[in-house]
Amino acid sequence: MTMLSSAPSSSAPPAGFSDPVQQSQASFRALLDAMARPGRIASIAGDIGRPDGVTQALAAAALTLCDLDTPVWLGPGFDTPALKNWLRFHTGAPVVAQAGAAQFALLNAGQPLPNLENFAQGSDEAPEKGATLLIQVATLQGKTAMQWRGPGIKDGVAMPPCGLPMAFWQQRAALSAAFPRGLDLYLCCSTDLIGLPRSTAITFATEA
Amino acid sequence: MYVAVKGGEAAIENAHKLLAEDRRGDPDVPELTVAQIREQLSLAVDRVMTEGSVYDPDLAALALKQARGDQVEAIFLLRAYRTTLPRFAVSKPIDTARMQVSRRISSCFKDMPGGQLLGPTFDYTHRLLDFSLLAKGEAPQAEGNGGSVADALPQVVDLLNAEGLIEQEKPDPDDAPVGDLTREPLLLPAGRDVRLQNLARADEGYLLALGYSTQRGYARSHPFVGEIRSGEVSVEIDVPELGFSVDIGDITVTECQMVNQFRGSKTEPPKFTRGYGLSFGYAERKAMAMALVDRALRAEELGEDVTAPAQDQEFVLYHADNVEASGFVQHLKLPHHVDFQSELTLVRTMRAEIAAEREEALREAAQ
Amino acid sequence: MTIQQSYAATATVAGYNFAFLDEQTKRMIRRAILKAVAIPGYQVPFGSREMPLPYGWGTGGMQVTAAVIGKNDVLKVIDQGADDTTNAVSIRRFFTRMTGVATTEKTREATLIQTRHRVPEMPLTENQILVYQVPIPEPLRWLEPRESETRKMHALSEYGVMHVKLYEDISRHGHISTAYDYPVMVNGRYLMRCSPIPKFDTPKLHMNAALQLFGAGREKRIYAVPPYTEVKPLDFEDHPFQIERWPETCALCNAEDSFLDEVILDDRGGRMFVCSDTDYCSERQAAGHRGRMAAPYKEEAAQ
Numbered sequence: 001m002t003m004l005s006s007a008p009s010s011s012a013p014p015a016g017f018s019d020p021v022q023q024s025q026a027s028f029r030a031l032l033d034a035m036a037r038p039g040r041i042a043s044i045a046g047d048i049g050r051p052d053g054v055t056q057a058l059a060a061a062a063l064t065l066c067d068l069d070t071p072v073w074l075g076p077g078f079d080t081p082a083l084k085n086w087l088r089f090h091t092g093a094p095v096v097a098q099a100g101a102a103q104f105a106l107l108n109a110g111q112p113l114p115n116l117e118n119f120a121q122g123s124d125e126a127p128e129k130g131a132t133l134l135i136q137v138a139t140l141q142g143k144t145a146m147q148w149r150g151p152g153i154k155d156g157v158a159m160p161p162c163g164l165p166m167a168f169w170q171q172r173a174a175l176s177a178a179f180p181r182g183l184d185l186y187l188c189c190s191t192d193l194i195g196l197p198r199s200t201a202i203t204f205a206t207e208a
Numbered sequence: 209m210y211v212a213v214k215g216g217e218a219a220i221e222n223a224h225k226l227l228a229e230d231r232r233g234d235p236d237v238p239e240l241t242v243a244q245i246r247e248q249l250s251l252a253v254d255r256v257m258t259e260g261s262v263y264d265p266d267l268a269a270l271a272l273k274q275a276r277g278d279q280v281e282a283i284f285l286l287r288a289y290r291t292t293l294p295r296f297a298v299s300k301p302i303d304t305a306r307m308q309v310s311r312r313i314s315s316c317f318k319d320m321p322g323g324q325l326l327g328p329t330f331d332y333t334h335r336l337l338d339f340s341l342l343a344k345g346e347a348p349q350a351e352g353n354g355g356s357v358a359d360a361l362p363q364v365v366d367l368l369n370a371e372g373l374i375e376q377e378k379p380d381p382d383d384a385p386v387g388d389l390t391r392e393p394l395l396l397p398a399g400r401d402v403r404l405q406n407l408a409r410a411d412e413g414y415l416l417a418l419g420y421s422t423q424r425g426y427a428r429s430h431p432f433v434g435e436i437r438s439g440e441v442s443v444e445i446d447v448p449e450l451g452f453s454v455d456i457g458d459i460t461v462t463e464c465q466m467v468n469q470f471r472g473s474k475t476e477p478p479k480f481t482r483g484y485g486l487s488f489g490y491a492e493r494k495a496m497a498m499a500l501v502d503r504a505l506r507a508e509e510l511g512e513d514v515t516a517p518a519q520d521q522e523f524v525l526y527h528a529d530n531v532e533a534s535g536f537v538q539h540l541k542l543p544h545h546v547d548f549q550s551e552l553t554l555v556r557t558m559r560a561e562i563a564a565e566r567e568e569a570l571r572e573a574a575q
Numbered sequence: 576m577t578i579q580q581s582y583a584a585t586a587t588v589a590g591y592n593f594a595f596l597d598e599q600t601k602r603m604i605r606r607a608i609l610k611a612v613a614i615p616g617y618q619v620p621f622g623s624r625e626m627p628l629p630y631g632w633g634t635g636g637m638q639v640t641a642a643v644i645g646k647n648d649v650l651k652v653i654d655q656g657a658d659d660t661t662n663a664v665s666i667r668r669f670f671t672r673m674t675g676v677a678t679t680e681k682t683r684e685a686t687l688i689q690t691r692h693r694v695p696e697m698p699l700t701e702n703q704i705l706v707y708q709v710p711i712p713e714p715l716r717w718l719e720p721r722e723s724e725t726r727k728m729h730a731l732s733e734y735g736v737m738h739v740k741l742y743e744d745i746s747r748h749g750h751i752s753t754a755y756d757y758p759v760m761v762n763g764r765y766l767m768r769c770s771p772i773p774k775f776d777t778p779k780l781h782m783n784a785a786l787q788l789f790g791a792g793r794e795k796r797i798y799a800v801p802p803y804t805e806v807k808p809l810d811f812e813d814h815p816f817q818i819e820r821w822p823e824t825c826a827l828c829n830a831e832d833s834f835l836d837e838v839i840l841d842d843r844g845g846r847m848f849v850c851s852d853t854d855y856c857s858e859r860q861a862a863g864h865r866g867r868m869a870a871p872y873k874e875e876a877a878q
Contacts, residue, residue, distance in 0.1 A: 021593050022593070024598065024601075024602075025593075025601075026645060028642075029643070032608065032786070033786075036802055037701075037802060065606055067599055068599075069603065123730075124730035124731070125726050125727065125729075127614050128610040128611075128614065128617070128620075130610075132609070151615045151804035152803060154802075184609070184610070197801075198614065216660055216663070217668070220664055220665060284625070284629065288627045291600075291624045291626070292592075292595070292597060294597060390622070397723075522721055522722060522723060531629075532793045534629065534630075535629030535631040535634075536710070538631065539629065539630075539631030539632050542661075542662050544655075544692070546655045546693055546771075546772075546773055546851055547692060547754070547771050549773065550754035550755040550773040550775070550819060551755070554754040554819075558748055558749070558752075561750075
């Protein structure tokens, strides 16, 4: 059946996956590995078409996880026609105006980030309704700023701020009290990503 | 010396060969064609389409042939095929008021606008084996085409609307999307959309028993057949690019509108309520049973006490699907020797302990 | 060489997508798996599909495997610990036809293991994923048949009924009479069913290096135990959790640390015990271990 809409034009969005079946599988395994082993870097290889200013890891995550059934919210810096068109063309995901209505949010750490409480946290009976945030960061390196502990982490792992302000980490650390409600995060930098599920507890050096 | 038996693969392959042989039966008897099944076992085909959730008489007939006539197995084949189909569009609701009816009856009125039309039914046949079918029979010709010429026949239950005697059926005000159990798991409490979809896919025998139980006093709802109609309706899809909807073909369906007494409540005067059933083809028994169970499941909504099995959403909906039920009942055939070994070990330990205690007690008593 | 490459990695059955499921269905399952990993032990509802095998025969595990598997994976499928039981053969064949991936009977060679009723004896590694087939995911189901109720109990972490049940067992039988599918607490928060593995295997879930995924197709739930996660069987101080023991060692490989199947040899009570994990047993035999009924070891002729 032919697509009735969106005939290619000079402004056609960048390509996305060239082999959707295999690339989305490989990307999913990276995402799964990252979520199962918080703090450990997973990488997404290959060449993935994406709008300017979007890193490969974030683009691959969005193409792998989003579709018609997943409302997406675009944060400051990502709320552009180019990204919107690209996302809509490849995934069909509805872009929503309210952060709280989104199942996925695409965030750029180079811009002011919204308060984490704005996103859906799920309920005690349906915690899986808590949103997944895909956050693009400039680096996954830096001096140790905190400890992560929890499922998937053998002993506890020392983590840098990953290009995010400490206020962000304080907010995230505070969410643990509401478990199983909460947010699941991916920090995406170039072809690399780190997963941070809600089950991970964060403590700061000063508390130790 | 002991050598473990291997060769699961060879055994499976051989089982498949034996199955194919048995399916064919005596090769001296001519092989059934899919067209023969489709044309001459059409009610079997209708049931497979209904519970298989795919309207395709050829595929349903093929499934029946492959399943050696086992309907639940054929339904499963069709469902498993359905899983792999892409979704191109969502059709508009079918309009059964515009049905080309081949059968239409009501038990509430002696006559009504458009009239009663008996159509092809077993109802008044005497159930005597017709030995003439043993030989090759000529196809009898019915007089007239049996179909309705009217463009639109009013729904009998709507005739009661004029007096406000029956509840109105209105779409949800919030414009919520219609649920789809084939894409989302059943969550409770389920809305009527999801319940009706569940019942439409439900095992006919199961619904028949549940519906029957409501007639025998388990959630008595005083049902009358408001109307049963069978015939062809057209399926339309919206094409946003064209700005209008397109007719993509006709399907045969049977619809049953049950009318049930309602004593009224503090806020509402007595009136009639509805139960609804719909099936593909001429699966009339299914549509009727479905309507009874649909009404029973509305107990909570109508402020009735939930006391009977047929009114219990969680019980009815979770056990209705014969593909699920058949799979789980039959999975007991799979090896369970590891679990059984655990139980054996436990039972032996417990027996040994009890035996030791008894011995101890006897020894003490003897002293 | 024990890995069998049956097809070129791209060749699959004509007309079907890689790993059978369409991409949208895989995405839906993948999203559910990620949430399951993020909330260890919690059962995520998912839009389970009809598979070409019956419900109750591993459709949940198969859907999880289909959503996870890639062409570089090496797949092992076991049922009751064995690679050659009929349903294991059937499921392995399905994935061979639908993906063309390599399969193996060797636990150490596998990247992805789908199992029914057992956890392999050999410790798993960080590079492996274990997928369990689950018939009934709800640990409270025999105590409370209503999903609407059990959902609330999980929300409140209200598991008193299970403790009461186990305690009643003890007072009646002197034992907890649950031999398999033993209830566990995951990460101190969720009560979870391990699928019907024997009690013997339950401790293997605790702090396992591999990711463990659980799929219940008919009941439409996916759940997970991430690597290095605390999994604790429910027990009491004066009645600690205990695993099964056998009076004998494996008759073929003499193992004293593996789960043994009882094989009836005659109608006069004659019996023997052999490893349920066929790969573990044959590895031990290859290494020269001999049980009392084993044939003298000789290299198998190359096939």
